[in-house]
Amino acid sequence: MKAYQKVLMVVAALSLGLLFMFPMWKIYLKAPQYPEGLELHIWVNKLGGSSESVLQNFNILNHYIGMEPIHAESFAELKYMPYIVIFFMITGVLAGLAGKRKLVLSWSILLMLCGAAGILDFYLWLVRFGTNLDPMAAIKVPGMTYIPPLLGNKVLLNFEALSLPSWGSLGIFLAITISCFTYFLSLKGKRPHFLSRTPKAALS
Amino acid sequence: METLINKFRKVAPKAAMVMAVAAGAALQGCSNTDGGNTSATAEGVASDAASAVYVAPGKHDELYSFLSGGFNGQVSVYGLPSGRLLKIIPVFTQHGENGYGYSEESKAMLMTSHGFVPWDDLHHPKLSRTDGQTDGRWLFVNGNNTPRVARIDLTTFETVEIMEIPNSAGNHCSPYPTNNNEYVIAGTRFSVPLDMKGGTSDVSLDKYEEEFRGSISFIKIDKDKGDMDLDFQILVPGFDYDLANGGKGPSEDWVFFTTYNSEKAGTLKEVGASQNDKDFLAAVNWKLAAKYAKEGKIHEMPANYYHNKLDKDTHTAQSTVKKKVRYLLPEECPGMMYLLPAPKSPHGIDVDPSGENMVVSGKLASAIPVFSFSKMQEAIKNKAFDGEKNGIPVLKYEAVLKAEVKEPGLGPLHTEFDGKGNAYTSMFVSSEVVKWKLSDFTVVDRIPVYYSIGHLMIPGGDTKEPLGKYLVAMNKITKDRYLPTGPELAHSAQLIDISGEKMKLLLDFPTVAEPHYAQAIRAEKVAPNSVKFHKLDENKHAHAVKKEADVSVTREGKNVIRVKMTAIRSHMTPDNIEGVQVGDTVYFHVTNLEQDWDVPHGFAILGANNAETLIMPGATQTLKWVPKKEGVYPFYCTDFCSALHQEMQGYIRVSPKGSKTPIAFSTGKKKQNIPGVAASH
Numbered sequence A: 001m002k003a004y005q006k007v008l009m010v011v012a013a014l015s016l017g018l019l020f021m022f023p024m025w026k027i028y029l030k031a032p033q034y035p036e037g038l039e040l041h042i043w044v045n046k047l048g049g050s051s052e053s054v055l056q057n058f059n060i061l062n063h064y065i066g067m068e069p070i071h072a073e074s075f076a077e078l079k080y081m082p083y084i085v086i087f088f089m090i091t092g093v094l095a096g097l098a099g100k101r102k103l104v105l106s107w108s109i110l111l112m113l114c115g116a117a118g119i120l121d122f123y124l125w126l127v128r129f130g131t132n133l134d135p136m137a138a139i140k141v142p143g144m145t146y147i148p149p150l151l152g153n154k155v156l157l158n159f160e161a162l163s164l165p166s167w168g169s170l171g172i173f174l175a176i177t178i179s180c181f182t183y184f185l186s187l188k189g190k191r192p193h194f195l196s197r198t199p200k201a202a203l204s
Numbered sequence B: 001m002e003t004l005i006n007k008f009r010k011v012a013p014k015a016a017m018v019m020a021v022a023a024g025a026a027l028q029g030c031s032n033t034d035g036g037n038t039s040a041t042a043e044g045v046a047s048d049a050a051s052a053v054y055v056a057p058g059k060h061d062e063l064y065s066f067l068s069g070g071f072n073g074q075v076s077v078y079g080l081p082s083g084r085l086l087k088i089i090p091v092f093t094q095h096g097e098n099g100y101g102y103s104e105e106s107k108a109m110l111m112t113s114h115g116f117v118p119w120d121d122l123h124h125p126k127l128s129r130t131d132g133q134t135d136g137r138w139l140f141v142n143g144n145n146t147p148r149v150a151r152i153d154l155t156t157f158e159t160v161e162i163m164e165i166p167n168s169a170g171n172h173c174s175p176y177p178t179n180n181n182e183y184v185i186a187g188t189r190f191s192v193p194l195d196m197k198g199g200t201s202d203v204s205l206d207k208y209e210e211e212f213r214g215s216i217s218f219i220k221i222d223k224d225k226g227d228m229d230l231d232f233q234i235l236v237p238g239f240d241y242d243l244a245n246g247g248k249g250p251s252e253d254w255v256f257f258t259t260y261n262s263e264k265a266g267t268l269k270e271v272g273a274s275q276n277d278k279d280f281l282a283a284v285n286w287k288l289a290a291k292y293a294k295e296g297k298i299h300e301m302p303a304n305y306y307h308n309k310l311d312k313d314t315h316t317a318q319s320t321v322k323k324k325v326r327y328l329l330p331e332e333c334p335g336m337m338y339l340l341p342a343p344k345s346p347h348g349i350d351v352d353p354s355g356e357n358m359v360v361s362g363k364l365a366s367a368i369p370v371f372s373f374s375k376m377q378e379a380i381k382n383k384a385f386d387g388e389k390n391g392i393p394v395l396k397y398e399a400v401l402k403a404e405v406k407e408p409g410l411g412p413l414h415t416e417f418d419g420k421g422n423a424y425t426s427m428f429v430s431s432e433v434v435k436w437k438l439s440d441f442t443v444v445d446r447i448p449v450y451y452s453i454g455h456l457m458i459p460g461g462d463t464k465e466p467l468g469k470y471l472v473a474m475n476k477i478t479k480d481r482y483l484p485t486g487p488e489l490a491h492s493a494q495l496i497d498i499s500g501e502k503m504k505l506l507l508d509f510p511t512v513a514e515p516h517y518a519q520a521i522r523a524e525k526v527a528p529n530s531v532k533f534h535k536l537d538e539n540k541h542a543h544a545v546k547k548e549a550d551v552s553v554t555r556e557g558k559n560v561i562r563v564k565m566t567a568i569r570s571h572m573t574p575d576n577i578e579g580v581q582v583g584d585t586v587y588f589h590v591t592n593l594e595q596d597w598d599v600p601h602g603f604a605i606l607g608a609n610n611a612e613t614l615i616m617p618g619a620t621q622t623l624k625w626v627p628k629k630e631g632v633y634p635f636y637c638t639d640f641c642s643a644l645h646q647e648m649q650g651y652i653r654v655s656p657k658g659s660k661t662p663i664a665f666s667t668g669k670k671k672q673n674i675p676g677v678a679a680s681h
């Protein structure tokens, strides 16, 4: 790999750092009595929002329909996710410095898999919170569940919920894009390595 | 000397003339009816008035205005130009609506050396200033009856400080803030026989002339926090001091007071104080006074006055009793004070934005004298004196007079300025606002008001840079303006467009009690700083509980019960309390755990002899309750807070005196799904 490609790979790895600077995902709630809106921010290591007390306000709204209160402590993910990100950042930098194309590719694929797993996990906890309702809840709407949208918007009773990735996710997107790009740049003039390997494998 | 009656006889033909003109205009109005108005008094309304004051639903007003409530002891906040009432701020009065003056936290605010005084006569709001401009931080107001000055914090719209003024017997010419809030200055209306120990002496009432004195108080303001501190007083001759206003630009070191009763009459002042053809405008160099106070011209006497402050973190007021006051005597402080002869019981004193013209409204005079600040300086230099009063030089009238506004109308009271070279004077007797030019002192326009206007206000009209777009007339009488409500009618404010050549009436809106004076300020100087809720973490109230797990009910000593409870949508914790006995003093310390805008919770209990209390998000307030009979008493939230507000309630059981019922408290059978509360930090 050429020097600038190594640099690109290091940039890819470091762009994951955005996860520590910005939320990954934001869920916006809006209702007539909340003209200013309520925002829940999901970070790689914590929950936050548009104001300090946003979780309390989410929980106050949720308690009418019997949703379990949301606390940062309820999510083991928030504890181990930062380590995974740090792991990716370190290995990404090392892969860049090593300048091994193969390493770059495997790093990208692994990161994609982890990203996908993360989204699946996120979806599962939305389902868990939206469906696991207290039978003693004050407001019960037959057949109603309160799963917020994974992406895009959805109307939940009088609330309009909008869910969108935030700048933190851009870190993952950039990491994957740049590393893949680096990999393809490094292939210039060569056959991609999985293609060159395939026949060998077929022969063996 | 001309008697009052003669004076009026002289003016009467002019008044009749004014009325004839007005009637003519009204008749003409009838012949070309626009819009089919049936009321004669609706004639003066501008055709585009509705659109000029229309603030569409959901849109905000351009200005906040703060109107004093006079005898209700409150300040009311209106949006302009819509005239929408936004809030009532209790200052010198108890307010059952939120427990101000009833709750244990706020009672101290109304303490005075006369004991608990839950009422006052609030006349003049004045906004704090930076560089001679309103800065939207605080509003100072006076209590006229039991002399006090209060400060309202404009981040919370709450009264946060009240200071009693010693040696004052009617804090009327008050409170005037200097151009950078160095001082808030307050003068007494009534002179009294000071005993020089902070009280008045037992003196025969015909000794007025020899024994009675007034005082002017200089309250220092903390630059950052706004806290008040009585720095010193000036003891002044025993006149009645009416209104105060300060200089700007060249005159900004000066503050001026109108006085009446230079005759020093002690009885039937109506006549006794209306004899002299000239009373005085008292001019005080406050910078020099402060210098004298620092430099040892100062005396000290015992005093006894209350200073009450609300602590931001405990939301609790505390009183301090001050035992000393420092004072200056004008006769010992050359150059500090002068008297300017002013015609006939002057009322308003208003200095124009340039700081050069001092307009004095002699409420019984037929012309409005305008004094010149530069001529006054000249006269002082040349010692153009006309004798002295109590050691204070009296300047020659002609030496300080710039001009007289001729035939302005009847009963001039107050003047404000539009910053475009025009002055507007309210005419009490002829019920009109008169516009005149500061360049040649001629009247250029007049508009009737309904009726008997007192003060008028232009946003920033008493500062260096007025916003000459609107004028608010504050009227004493409203007969036939609104639907009748028995013998007592709402007082009225009227919004007048002053942006053009001619004044145009835009809107009438009723006010709460009697509007005396007002201040207005651009909304953007205040709105962004508005507090939305108090941070629970910063709540340092002695009996605050910040999570439901920490609530308690305890007996203290023999018959005090302390309930430390919480309120959050939509329950109180605890909501079942037992073990209270008849005659116990029960303190409900309620902490509102909400951390969201506009979610106060109320707390009320059956049979309480005081009020409810309204607890702002993040704050703690205490209601005292003494049950007189055994039984079960409900308590509940009074401020509709959520879909389950009606369910936000609880019970307290009261057993007979000496009963064995143990103290017990709970909320719910099991902790299930009780939301977030204060997440432990």
Ligand SMILES: [Cu+2]
Binding pocket: B568, B569, B570, B600, B601, B602, B637, B638, B639, B640, B641, B642, B645, B648
């Ligand atoms: Cu409530």
